[in-house]
Amino acid sequence: MRDLIGTCIRCQKDIYCTDGFFNGITLESGNNLCLVCKDQDPFVEILNRLLEAEKSGVAVLDDLLKTYPSSGLEDSFVQVKEDESWSCQGLIHSIQREGGTVSKEIGDFIEKVRALPSLKEKLALLNKGQAWVARKIDEAISYGMDTRTRTFLLEMKKRHEQNIDKMEQHI
Known part of the structure; x- marks a missing residue:
């Protein structure tokens, strides 16, 4: 199962929740950051x-x-x-x-x-x-x-x- 959660604030790519795993982080502002941007x-x-x-x-x-x-x-x-x-x-x-x-x-x-x-x-x-x-x-x-x-x-x-x-x- 794959659900669209939002968009990365840096790269503007879509971020999904895949099989219950969120492929990003949510910043204190409520904005999302994908895992690639989080690491690099x-x-x-x-x-x-x-x-x-x-x-x-x-x-x-x-x-x-x-x-x-x-x-x-x-x-x-x-x-x-x-x-x-x-x-x-x-x-x-x-x-x-x-x-x-x-x-x-x-x-x-x-x-x-x-x-x-x-x-x-x-x-x-x-x-x-x-x-x-x-x-x-x-x-x-x-x-x-x-x-x-x-x-x-x-x-x-x-x-x-x-x-x-x-x-x-x-x-």
Whole structure:
């Protein structure tokens, strides 16, 4: 016996219950995810790459605050760090909401920034990293997702764009 249960929110394929076995999972939002997307979900992969980058971003801002304590940019560094931390928390909730497993990894961006000799170069690379995050969010938005995840990602992108503008004044 095979009954149509619904459609996968990611790949849009039909999901069936076959002989009493549901060939998918139901997310907390009530949306369904097929077993193929559950095991190999490119959307969750993007969210985890973003999380790893944001964790590295927090470390970058910590480093900048310690290395340049009287640069006149402390308030800006603190604000960007708060946004990076906010993004980490939101990404963790989004990954869990979307049925994924949260990555424990941290990106290597901090090492790239540390390797640069001047504050101006570090800020320029920080802005490139912020722009990369905004582009990855655009990529992520193309997938089906819970409306709360979409709202969070759009706000995250907005904050990153604002932080780019804020740092651009100092480059």
